[in-house]
Amino acid sequence: MVKSVDPRRPILITDSGELSNWQKAASLADVFGTTLYRIVWNKKLGFWDYWFVPPAFYRYKADITRFFQPHLQKVIITEMQMEPWTMDRHMTELTQEEQNLSFNLERFRSNIEYVKKTGFREVYLWGVEYWYWLKEQGNPEMWEEAKKLWQ
8 A cells, every 4th residue: 555655665664673584574565674672671571681692693584584575675673772671661760770781881882793793784773862861861971882883
């Protein structure tokens, strides 16, 4: 339906990087986007760290998806985790210590290094508003670290 309304622009559809095989979503897309989360929150399990998933996992999934969906123009990372999970609460309700359980400056740096190793050329970072909020709260470290990415 979308193509019939606007046939000129590509359709971007996203899916979970870790919990999906991408095929159904990618079959409907011109551009497929995936999430990439390193630490997630689950009410029953608590924090879950995907430490065991190598960067190549995402590249292999992209290659397999392109093989089965040759119409795809590209596969990109649309959500690279760059902020904490809020454990079903609002960010402003969490202490800095609670935020640091799933994301901090060290995790910021390691996530950037990790995503570089995936080989994806196009990556969107999820968390810019968080870095800005921290800066406004007197904690500019992540904001300053992010600025280095564009220097």
